Structure formats: C-alpha cells, structure tokens
Amino acid sequence: MPDTPMIAIDRVNKFYGIYKALSDVSLNIGAGEFFALLGPSGCGKTTLLRSIAGFDNPSSGDIRIDGHSAIGVPPNLRPTNMVFQSYAIFPHLNVEENVAYGLKRLKLGADEERRRVGAALEQVRLGHLGKRRGHELSGGQRQRVALARALVLRPKVLLLDEPLSALDKKLREEMQAELRSLQRAVGITFVLVTHDQYEALALSDRIAVMFGGRIAQVATPKEIYQHPRTKSVADFLGGMNFLSGRTLGQTASGLTVETEKFGTLTLSLPEERIEVGARATVGIRPERLRLLWDDERAPHELTGKVVNRAYFGETTHLLVGVEGLEKPLSMIETNTHGADDLPIGADIRLAYDPEAFVLLADDPPVERVH
C-alpha cells in the first residue's frame, strides 16, 4: 500500500441516539485497492460506507480521503461516489439519460457529456442499450446502469453497498467477475459492502470483517480464511470445526496446545499473549480433514462414524462422530472416490495434518450503550 492511504478511518464512533452503530473503527484503504467490508446484517457496514460517502457523519473520530479530512464535507464535494443497497434508476429515463443525470451540474457541454456517458456505458458493456428505458431493463442491466452512473463522475473511490444482492445466483456470479475486471480496468479504489463471504473472498484484495460495530480482523482473503483470529471470524468465513484444548507452553516454533483426540499441536502464536495452562480453542476447516479409503494410511489418523451426509454435486459434506469428541466433525469431500455413496452409520478413517489447525481467540464482549 502506498504511504498515504486513499481512505484513512481513524477511531470512528457513530451513535444513533444511544445506540452505538460504530465502535472505535480504524482502517486504512489503499489507492486502487478492491476492499470488502464483510459482516452479518446490522453490524454497521452501511453506516461505515455512508460515513465515507458523507451521507452520515461520525459522532467522533476522523475520516481522511486522499489526504484531506472529509468531516463536514458534503457528499458531492468528496471524491467518492456511492452505489446504494437498493439501487434506484429512473424508470422513465433511458439508459443514457440515467447515466448523464449526475453530469448535468458539471455543465460539461453536450459533446463532452455524450463522450463521457458513452465511455461509462462501454465500461459496463451497455453501449448497445443506450436508448432503452429504465423499466425495460433486467436486474443485471439496471445494476450496470447504476454502476455507469457512478463511474461517469470519475470518482477516486467507488462505494458499493451490496450492489449484487438483488440478483439471482448465476447473474450475481457473472456480475462479480465483471466488477472485478471493471475495477482492474478503471484502477480506482472500490469499497464493497457484502454479507456474502464468498463474494468478499473472490473479489477483494483485502477484507475487513465486522461484528457489532467493530472491526474484528483486516487481512487478505487467504490470510483471513486460513488464519482467522477469532471464533466469530472463523465461523463467518466458511465452516470450522472447533475443539477445546489447553495450552502447555511456548516454544520458538509456536504455542503447544493439548487437544482431545488430536493430541498435542504446535500452533503459530497469535498477537495476544496466551497464558500457559489456559483454556484454548483450536479450529480446523472441514476440507482439511480427508477420508482414507481401503488400506491407505496417513501419519495422523482418527476413526469415526458417518452421522449425517449432504450431497452438493461436486462435493459431499459429512458429519463424522468421533468417540471422545463432544461434537461430530464436519468434513468436505470431493465426489471422486464415492463419499456421496457412504451410508449413514458407515465406519470411516480420516487423515489430518497437524499444521492445518489454527488457534482462535475468544471474541471480545460486544459493547452496547443503553
């Protein structure tokens, strides 16, 4: 990231009356970054995005955009533009008129305006539908008009609030790919709000995960998936098997943790210091457990019984009961060996890699002001 971030959010709090919607949020977003704000409904994603855009102002803290404090600066004077959660395009205006709408106040002249509108429509691949009216467009096309309308103003930052959530799965996936290539092509900063973890993982350079108005972790998709800091982050980003353990000691290579059934594991040290002898939670992702077939052996094995099975086409999700473990383990197997045909009650062996475990911090208590 360059030295001066495009967006610098510094200890922002936001109260709605006595309700604290944002709590001590600090975050830097780089120029040209595709950044995702991810979290469950009500965690404060829209509030944070609206604060960057200037539709809301923080109760305290600072937001700098492109090196300047934006506090008190109205939305239209910020180098940002926002595509709203429920995008509204004018149904009676055609596509070109919709996109040109925001340009009027710039008084660019007819030629320049036409050129800019044409370029924005090309960027979202709607050049051929310029004369179509808003109400004659599909959901995906309307979404593209909303994007073009934001891009035509040439913002330094595009703020996108769940722009794809109204679309069906297939179209959403298509638009996700388009959003990513659009961002690469225009090269500006995108901040995407989503509650869909796969969307965040697939699209962004970095992700901030939020719960209850706080940022729980900021990292690249791979880092956040493979090394979630807390139980909630781990749980929100895909499946995770949680196991309880006890810390034995710290060595140069990490923290040793005694677990049930999986023995003593050496885990990389978290940022927080962990007391020796303390209770600890470790996690392993379902796809990091692997079924062993026939006489295949592995250095680390467990035996168990299939207690449930769900077929997903390319994969099968299994719940495997293991004696001595409180909860069954969840596993994901690709359907190349016949996991999809395993009967409930089948005895299985599974392999695991001790390196695949992560140590998870407890979640901080949710702060609420009443």
Ligand SMILES: Nc1ncnc2c1ncn2[C@@H]1O[C@H](COP(=O)(O)OP(=O)(O)OP(=O)(O)O)[C@@H](O)[C@H]1O
């Ligand atoms: N104008 C407001 N007045 C009072 N409370 C508000 C206001 N706007 C938002 N909130 C509350 O602040 C919290 C955060 O809202 P926000 O809209 O930022 O959530 P979100 O993460 O975008 O959720 P979603 O995924 O459902 O869109 C919620 O509990 C919401 O009820």
Ligand SMILES: [Mg+2]
């Ligand atoms: Mg929202």
